Amino acid sequence: MVTAPTTTSLPDGATILVTGGSRGIGAAIASQLAADGWQVAVGYRAGEAAAQAVVESITAAGGHALAVPGDVAAPGAAAGLLAAAAELGPVLGLVNNAGITDDALTLMLSDDAWDDVIATNLSAAFRLTRAALRPMVKARFGRIVSIASVVGPFANPGQANYAAAKAGLIGMTRTIAAEVAQRGITLNAVAPGLITSDMTADLPPEAVGRVPMRRAGTPAEVAAAVSFLASPAASYVTGSTLFVDGGMAA
Numbered sequence: 001m002v003t004a005p006t007t008t009s010l011p012d013g014a015t016i017l018v019t020g021g022s023r024g025i026g027a028a029i030a031s032q033l034a035a036d037g038w039q040v041a042v043g044y045r046a047g048e049a050a051a052q053a054v055v056e057s058i059t060a061a062g063g064h065a066l067a068v069p070g071d072v073a074a075p076g077a078a079a080g081l082l083a084a085a086a087e088l089g090p091v092l093g094l095v096n097n098a099g100i101t102d103d104a105l106t107l108m109l110s111d112d113a114w115d116d117v118i119a120t121n122l123s124a125a126f127r128l129t130r131a132a133l134r135p136m137v138k139a140r141f142g143r144i145v146s147i148a149s150v151v152g153p154f155a156n157p158g159q160a161n162y163a164a165a166k167a168g169l170i171g172m173t174r175t176i177a178a179e180v181a182q183r184g185i186t187l188n189a190v191a192p193g194l195i196t197s198d199m200t201a202d203l204p205p206e207a208v209g210r211v212p213m214r215r216a217g218t219p220a221e222v223a224a225a226v227s228f229l230a231s232p233a234a235s236y237v238t239g240s241t242l243f244v245d246g247g248m249a250a
Contacts, residue, residue, distance in 0.1 A: 008232055009037070009232060010036075010037050010038065010092075010231075010232060011090070011092060011139065011141055012089075013039065013088070013089030013090055014037075014038055014039065014089060014090060014092045014093065014141075015038065015039040015040070015041060015085055015086065015088040015089040015090060015091045015092065015093065016033055016038040016039070016040055016041070016091070016092070016093030016094065016095065016143070016230065017041040017043055017068065017081060017082065017085040017091055017093070017094050017095070017128075017132075018030045018033065018040060018041065018042060018043060018095040018097055019043040019072050019081070019095065019096055019097050019098035019124070019128065020043065020044070020045075020072075020097040020098030020099060021040070021041075021042035021043050021044060021051065021054060021095075021097065022042060022043075022044035022047045022050040022051035022054060022067075023047065023050050023054075023198065024197040024198055024219055025097060025147065025192065025195060025197055025219045025222050025223070026042075026043075026095075026097045026098070027042075027050075027054045027219070028218075028219035028220050028222065028223040029095055029097060029219075029222070029223045029226050029227075030042050030054055030058065030065070031054065031057060031058060031061075031223070032220070032223040032224065032226070032227045033093070033095075033223075033226070033227060033230060034058040034061070034063035034064070034065055035061065035063065036227055036230070036231060038093060038230070039063075039064040039065070039066075039088040039089050040058060040063065040064070040065045040066075040088075041065070041066050041067075041068045041081075041084065041085030041088060041091070042054050042055055042058075042065055042066065042067050042068060043068045043069075043070060043072070043081055043085075043098065044067065044068070044069060044070075045069070045070065045071045045072070045098070048067065048069065051067040051069075052067050054067075055067050064088060065088075066084070066085070066087060066088050068081055068084040068085055070084070072098045072120060072124035072125075072128065073116070073119040073120040073123070073124050075127070077124070077127075078124075078127040078128045078130070078131040078132075079131055081128065082128070082131055082132060090135060090139065091132060091135060092135070092136055092139055092141055092142050092143065093142065093143045093144070093230055094128060094129065094132045094142075094143075094144045094145075095144075095145050095146075095147070095226060095230070096124070096125035096128060096129065096144070096145070096146040096147060096169070097147045098120060098121075098124060099120060099121045099147065099165075100116065100117060100120045100121065101117065101159070101162050102116055102117050102161065102162075103158045103159050103162065104158060105157065105158050106160050109160060109161060113161060114160075114161045117161040117162055117165055118161060118164065118165050118168075120165075121162065121165035121166065121169070122164075122165040122166075122168045122169060122172070125146055125169055125172070126172060129144055129146075129172070129176060129187070132144065133176075133180060133185065136180075136183070136184075136185045137180065137183050137185065139184075140183055140184040140185075141184045141185070142180075142183070142184065142185035142186070143185075143186055143229065143230040143231075143234075144173075144176075144185070144186070144187045144188075145187075145188055145189070145190060145226050145229045145230055146169045146170075146172070146173050146187070146188075146189045146190075147169075147189070147190055147192065147222070147226075148166045148167075148169045148170050148173075148189040148190065148191040148241060149162070149163075149166040149191055149192060149193075150191050150192065150193040150243060150245045150248050150249050151163045151166055152166030152167035152168075152169065152170050152191060153167060153170065153191075153249070154248070154249060166191070169189055170189050170191070170241050173187045173188060173189045173239065173241070174187075174239045177238040177239035178239060181238055181239075184235075185238075186229070186234060186235065186237060186238035187238060187239065188229045188234070188237060188238060188239070188240050188241070188242065189240070189241040189242070190222060190225045190226055190229065190241070190242050190244060191241050191242065191243045191244065191245065191249070192217065192222050192244050192245060193211060193217060193243070193244065193245025193246055193248040193249070194207060194208065194210070194211055194216045194217065194245070194246065194248070195216060195217045195218065195219060195221075195222060195244075196216045196217070196218055196219070197219060200216070210248065211245070211246040211247065211248055212246055212247030212248065212250060213246035213247055214246075215246065216246075217244060217245070217246055221244055222244050225242050225244050229242065
């Protein structure tokens with residue numbers, strides 16, 4: 001029988017890369033994880049000023065952070081992003097948060113819109129996860145959290161590409177979690193519902209009517225879920241999807 005791990009705190013210098021960490025949900029996650037004791041690499045594609053503002057906020061609060069530029073959708077980006085993050089310390093955490101939308105009903109959904117969303121939201125997460133696992137296996141500790149969506153398992157017309165990517169993240173998370181479960185590495189997904197962010201700013205007011213709680217969630221509420229799953233306290237939670245959706249998936 002495998003004995004239970006005794007780790008109750010993060011390894012010394014543990015660093016976590018948060019992709020899409022310069023604004024919205026990603027910025028809230030980065031700030032929360034820094035407060036939890038992680039050294040945080042704030043990944044961003046555009047918006048250097050916003051990423052630096054997140055870093056400065058973390059530093060002002062006594063944490064350690066670094067802004068890391070790069071387009072996660074580029075096939076060779078994973079190695080560079082993780083190497084840059086490692087300037088802070090051993091990269092033992094990863095939050096696959098970077099994502100885009102390009103919505104249209106299926107009959108009008110272009111190949112480019114399909115390919116771009118899958119590349120950013122799913123393929124990039126796979127490549128980053130694959131690259132991040134090796135040092136985690138050696139350390140026998142790792143936390144990988146992927147930001148999925150309630151749209152993954154539940155239909156939302158006009159988002160076939162986004163839904164496919166987010167459902168793929170959930171399936172990928174469950175499978176890889178089983179592969180590395182004995183190595184002290186956990187992989188979980190967080191599936192937000194309607195969250196106040198730039199991505200949802202143009203939604204009609206009646207969208208809130210689909211939420212049993214009758215309100216939108218906040219980035220901080222998503223960050224709280226990630227905080228738990230990335231912590232040593234979640235050492236026996238792996239392959240799971242935590243819905244942060246005000247009851248939409250109930």
